Amino acid sequence: MRGIGEVARASGLSISALRFYDGAGVLVPAEVDPATGYRRYADDQVRAARLIAGLRRVGMPVAEIARAVHDLGDPEAVRHRLDRHRRRLEDGLADAQRELLRIHALLDLEENLMTRITLPAAALAATLDAVRFAAPSASDGPVPAGVHAECDPKTLTLVATDRYRLAVAEAAAAVEGPPIRLFLPLPFVDEVRAVRAGQVTLDLTAEAVRAETEDGVVEAEPLTFDFPDFRRLLPVGDRNKQVTVDTAALRVAVAAAPSTKREHEGTAYEISVLGVDPAGSVRLVAESEWAADAASHVAVRREFLLEALDAGAGGQLVLELDGPIKPLAFRLPGDDSRFSILMPVRH
Structure with missing residues (x-):
């Protein structure tokens, strides 16, 4: 013993x-x-x-x-x-190493005033698709050719406008670093939008924007533009003025219907007039009907209307029609995170 x-x-x-x-x-x-x-x-x-x-x-x-x-x-x-x-020890060590790397990255972000946003490429592409149609095509106008981006700790918000229309879309994302507001140039947007697989990591600073995707790295300089407070322009949804439409059917009807030509500041375009019939359905209205009962109709540029319907990604859309001088709003049913508005054409 x-x-x-x-x-x-x-x-x-x-x-x-x-x-x-x-x-x-x-x-x-x-x-x-x-x-x-x-x-x-x-x-x-x-x-x-x-x-x-x-x-x-x-x-x-x-x-x-x-x-x-x-x-x-x-x-x-x-x-x-x-x-x-x-x-168990090996798994714990791997978890600890990942967490230490994340902390190092967070310290780097704070030190360099950089914001890192990570989300699936498909989600980012779909969000860009929802706003891209409203971005200006050229940089010589009052709004540069680009897309406004801002974020909170869990959401990336993208906005585009050419003054005649405005589109807003949000995507859930992992956001590290301080809140940021940047205006992304259109070539950068289109290159990132083309990637649909894997993850995308966006590193954003006031001096540079960088996207790392499965296809490689895209870099650019943000545009200098003081984007307006778009939230003041957004219509407040009134369910009494909302009509649900089949997007594909309405698009076919708009494309096939006769249109009325207009000209503004030397630019020629066509318009379409939408109205709500007594049964509560949206219909295309002839110009003679519009003139007779303008209060219940809204006229918009036909090209812009078709592009807004295409950005709706098929299925159904909720339209908000509030008379001839209020914007025509488009929303996804039950989803306020994506919507667009078209400015009306005055009769």
Whole structure:
């Protein structure tokens, strides 16, 4: 028999540790003097104490250590427990490394005043598709050719306008770094929009924008433009003025219907007039009807109307018609995160 001090020296466990494992039922002494409480261990318990010391150093939980000591007569069972604990340690190390990298990246973002936005490429492309039609095609107008981008901690918001129409779309995203507002140039937007697979990471600063995709890296300089407060322009939804339409059917009708020509500041275009019939359905209106009952109709540029319907991605759209001088609004049913408005053409 061996005393507790001898077992401590032979195993590498302290006397207090041996007392703890006794109390936990992991390594109970072979004998305990009833008068003095002095613990004595059998020779084969030294092997168990050494196992406990090793498992303690690698962070195995006490319950698992107890099972390993119980299985000491079956080396294969002990090895199985060791392998399982090693895999837990490796997984934990991998998780810790990822978290440390994320913290380093966050410190870099804050130091460089950079915002990093990560989201699926398909989600970003769909969000850009929903607003791209409303972006100016040339940079010589009052609004440059580009798309406004801003974010909060969980959402990327994209907005485009050429003054005659405005489109807004949101996408859920992982956002790290400070909030940011940038005007993205159209060539950058179109190149990123072409990628539909994998993840996209956007690194945004006041001086540069960078997108890392499966197809490579796209870089550009943001445009200098003080984008207006678009939220003031958004219509407040009035359910009494909302009509749900089949997007594809309305598009076919608009494309096939005769249109009226107009000219403004030397630019020729065609218009379409929409109205709501007594049954509550949207219909195309002839110009003679429009003139007779203008209060219930709205006229918009035909080209813009077709592009807005295409951006609706098929299915159904909710139209808000509020008379001839209010914008015509388009929303997805039950989804306020994407909508667009067309400015009316005055009669």
